[in-house]
Amino acid sequence: MSAAAPVDLRLVPAVLVAFAAAWCVTGPARGWAGAAAVVGVVGLALVGFALASRTWIARLRSPRSRTARVATARSRTAGAPGAGTVAHVVLALACLAAVGTGAHVQLARQEPLAAAAGSGALVHLTGRVASEPRPAVFGPGSRWVLATSSVTVRGAATGTAGLVEVTAPGDPPRYGALVALRGVLRVEGPGDGVLARTSVDGPVPERxxxxxxxxATDRLRSALLQVTDPLSEQARGLVPGVAVGDTSRLSPDLDEAMRTTSLTHVTAVSGGHFAIVVATLTALCAALRVPRVVRVLAVATVAVGFVLLVRPEPSVLRAAWTCAVGLLGLALGRPSAGLPALGAAAIxxxxxxxWLARSYGFVLSCAATAGLVLxxxxxxxxxxxxxxxxxxxxxxVPWAAQAACGPVLMLLDPRVPLTSVxxxxxxxxxxxxxxxxxLVATLLAPWAPGPATAVGWCAGLATGWIAMVARWFAALPWASVPWPGGIGGALALALLTGVSVVLVLRRGPAEGWPRRWKEAGPRVVDRACRAVRRRRDRRQVVHLLLLAGAGAAGLALIVAAAAPRLGLVPGAVPDDWQVAACDVGQGDALVVRTxxxxxxxxxVGPEGGAAGRCLDHLGVExxxxxVLSxxxxxxxxxxxxxxxxxxxxEALVSPLEAPAGQAEAAHVALDDAGVPVRAASPGDQGSVGDVGWQVLGSGVGGGVISAASVGGGGGGAEGDRANDASVSLRVRTASGLDVVALGDLEEPGQDALLRSLAAVQGSDLAGVDVVKMAHHGSRAQSAALAGFLAPRVALVSVGVDNTYGHPTRDALDLYAGVGSAVVRTDECGTAVLVDRGGEIGLACTSPS
Structure with a gap:
């Protein structure tokens, strides 16, 4: 087999610098953008000055003619071992300056929107819809992204450019439509570029x-959904997903099976789909003997149309720009290699x-392409x-893609898919x-629905095979292995992947093994024994021992990482946990996974490190x-x-700052940590990925409970009314569990909350999944609220030793009587809930 051509890695340092710079300048420290630009420009100036100084010094020292000096300089430059390094440094500094400057300009344009989001005032926004709609976290409606062009606060309009996620009832506006709306903005942390979120009360019309x-593309997408509606369940979800990336009708079980088997790229339109479209068009052009210029124009036109059809998501943009670089090289008669085209597009x-540096779709697309090329x-x-x-x-191909994407996927879903290849x-x-x-069905759908349905049915045969493969492999007992999440887990998997790839690609004694694999074992043993006696083979023995040690270390790493998540050690936290009531003694600390x-x-429980240890045990970084209720x-x-x-x-706190000393201490701690703090108000809501939250009530000052209703004993034993000023929160997990935390509400506060829910929420909250029982299961429980919520699980956060008699038999019987399974932290320890196929499971665990 002929040797492979060397891979062009010259753009790799520049790409890495661009990624690192983009990640830093889009983080919380907004000043880094300007600093990056300054460092890049100053660095370029210094490198240029150094090169110029070196040239002038060489001229002064050389007495020869100008022609001889130029020839000598060129020969030295061509053969200088540091010439490539200097070029890499210059390019990396240029990328640093460009990324920093670009971020600085964009942050300046976002400043009015950022200021409006931090003010808590009602704002008017104007802009264009910049994403396809997704289902709202709570209730009907949808959520979508608005690219703002202006923001109006207290009558003053200012031009701005930023992304805001909008949640609204009714039919969503179309992609690219101009809309205007008003709402209160909630600041978002650094992420995929969304600067703030807001919810509106009514449908948003198109201006x-x-x-x-x-x-035209919206008509194509809508018509495709219509013509595929009569097809089978998998075809209704997968055919639009494969063709245009629309997964709105993909069933949850099939979606989970595709995630387990790493087949989500089938519906995540990116490089593979571009390759299919471009290859098909190129084959047609070649069959018709189309000239090269016409071929390039045709491919470029189709690529632009395809981007508009599937929407410019990060992975689509990466594929489109890589295609553009390749087309430019083809048009100039200099076809580019895959890695330089990818690097140029990424930069x-x-x-x-x-902000693309923080988009998992963009990073995974780049990683997968680089893995395939390398x-x-x-x-x-x-x-x-x-x-x-x-x-x-x-x-x-799948092995290379999985090796490149695996460490990144650990940050999203900490499990290794053993069946992906x-x-x-x-x-x-x-x-x-x-x-x-x-795609053919998509193009036919608006004008020939009948033939389009027939073509879609044929496409459904192909997607049916994909669905069958996904479900069959996902149902295997070891379809995926749990793995530690976070940066540590990603680095561990990257190390193990690198070692395995090196072992596979290593050249040496194993070259002839495929032809004699039946004799491999005896030959290796015999060779090792003879090598000990021969000096010239001792290096080989050492090499083999080092490889064996690396393999053993990798195996030990897998066992050490997977054992706690597989339940092989006591106190293990299930890998798919959703809700946890921390064992903090006589106090409260509830965690919902995002x-x-x-x-x-x-x-966060009473004084001490119990809540911190619980979060460490759960892996929450x-x-x-x-929320401080x-x-x-x-x-x-x-x-x-x-x-x-x-x-x-972000922190949400009770509007009643009592007791004053403890409230002041909490605010000081939050301020010292740089945490944005605001008082909770009923109706406040937001989402973190697929997890949504909503403030149901916030006691005094929140409009739910009046001061008079609290004064008559609502404060409980404490007498400071703080209990009935508790923030009550609703959270919906990624798996769909509805969780309600009631703080320390006393009976008057619970009854007032119920009146508010009945008036505003209707039956939306009737029959939730999990309730954190109010006030540690004290006697002051509202039977009406318990019957209205009727949770499947009632969590009681209570200490083993307490002098309050918590939880009382009346409270336990009340929730048991409405059909709740009562779980107590004094008996279970840290109570961890999982959702598996709609069934709630419990694991009792405690930090070590």
Whole structure:
């Protein structure tokens, strides 16, 4: 087999610098953008000055003619070992300056919107819809992204440019439509570029329709949904998903199966779909003998139309720009290699939109493409003696993509899909016909619905095979193995992946093994024994021992990482946990998972490190929302331990700052940690990914309970009315569990909350999944509220030793009587809930 051509890695340092710069300048420290630009420009100036000084010094020292000096300088430059390094440094500094400058300009344009989001005032927004709608987290309606053009606060209008996620009832406006709305903005932390979120009360009408091109693509997408509606369940979801990336009708069980088997790229339109479209068009052009210039123009036109059809998501933009670089090289008669085209596209996109560095779709798209370019060929050549070239290539492609994307996926879903390679191998033959037929059905749908339905049915045969493969492999007992989440888990998997790839690609004694695999074991043992006696083979023995040690270390790492998540050690936290009531003694600390290493935390328990240890045990490194229901010590005392070593995006607190000393201490701790704080109000809501939250009531000052209703004993034993000023919160988990936390509401406060819910929410909250029982299960429980909520699980956060008699038999019997399974932290320890197929499971665990 001939040797492979060397890979052009010259743009790799620049790409890495661009990614790092974009990640930093889009973080919380907004001043980094200007600093990055300054460092890049100053660095370029210094490098230029150094090169110029070196040239002038050489001229002064050389007495020869100008022609000889130029020839000597050129020869030295061509052969200088540091010339390539200097070029890399210059390019990296240029990327740093460009990314920093681009981010600085965009942040300046976003400043009016950021100021409006931080004010808490009612604002009027004007802009265009910049995403397809997704279902709202709570109730009917949808959520979509608005690219703002102006913001009006207190009558003053200011031009701005930023992204706001809008949740609204009714039919959503079309992609690209001009809209105007008003609402109160909630600030978002650094993420995918969305600066704030807001909810509106009514449907958002279109002030102006989308452009002609977008109207045409919207008609195509809508018509495709109509003609595929009569098809089977999997075809209704997968055919639009494969063709245009519309997964709105994909069933939850099939979506989960595709995630488990790493087949989500089938509906995430990106490089693979671009390759299919471009390859099909190129083949047609070649068959028709179309000239090169016409061919380039045709491919460019189709690529632009395809981007508009599937919407410019991050992975689509990456594929489109890579295609554009390739077309430019083809038009100039200099076809570019895959890695330089990818690098140039990534740098250009990061300069234009630095927030792409924080988009998982963009990062995964770049990683997958780089993995295919760098690893697919070598892996195929290594596997070919064993399997033959066709099967070797078919295995190498999913293997390379999984190796490159695996560490990034650990940050999203901490599990290793063991069936991804065979599942992708079997599903791959169906992807091309499914994509091509799906696009044909899309083009036919507005004008010929009957033939389009027939073509869609044919595409459904191909997607049916993909769905069958996904479900079959996902149902296997070891379809995926739990893995630690967060940066540590990602780095561990990257290390293990790198070692395994090196072992596979290593050349040496194993070259001839495929032809003699039956004799491999005896030959290796014999060779090792003889090598000990021969000096010239001792290096080989050492090499083999080092490889064996690396393999053993990798295996030990897997066992050590997976054992706690597989329940092989006591106190293990289930990998798919959703809700946890921390064992903090006589106090409250509730956690709802929002990501592999993040969560929403409601209260932080009494003084000490119990709540912090619980979050460490759960793997929560970032708190997306911290809610302090009220300021009693058993709910805020553990705040320092929770803040230590963790990032807290935002804090909601009770509007009644009593007791004053404890409220002041909590505010000081939050201010010192740089956490934005605001008082909760009924109706406040937001979302973190697929997890949504909503303030149901906030006691005094929140419009739910009047001061008079609290004064008559609502304060409980404390006498400071803080209990009935508790923030009551509703959270819906990513799996769909409805969780309600009632703080320390006494009976009057609970009854007032029920009146508010009945008036505003109607039956939306009747029959929830989980309730954190009010006031540790005290006697002051509202039978009407318990009957209205009727939770499947009632959590009681209570200490083993308490002098209050919590939980009371009356409270336990009340919730048991409405059909709740009562779980107590004094008996269970940290109570962790999971949702598996609609059934709620319980794991009793405690931090070590």
């Amino acid at each position: 102006a329709p989308p452009g002609a091109a977008l109207r 250009a996109l990061l300069v234009v939109d630095p 690893l697919a060929g070598p892996l195929a050549r290594r596997l070919a003696p064993w399997t033959g070239r066709p099967l070797a290539f078919a295995l190498a 065979p599942a992708n191998l079997l599903a791959a033959p169906a992807l091309v016909p499914a994509t091509v037929l799906g 990501g592999p290493a993040s969560g929403i935390v409601v209260d 970032r708190v997306d929302l911290l 009220h300021f009693h010590a058993d709910h805020v005392g553990g705040l320092p331990a929770v803040l230590r070593g963790r990032t807290v995006t």
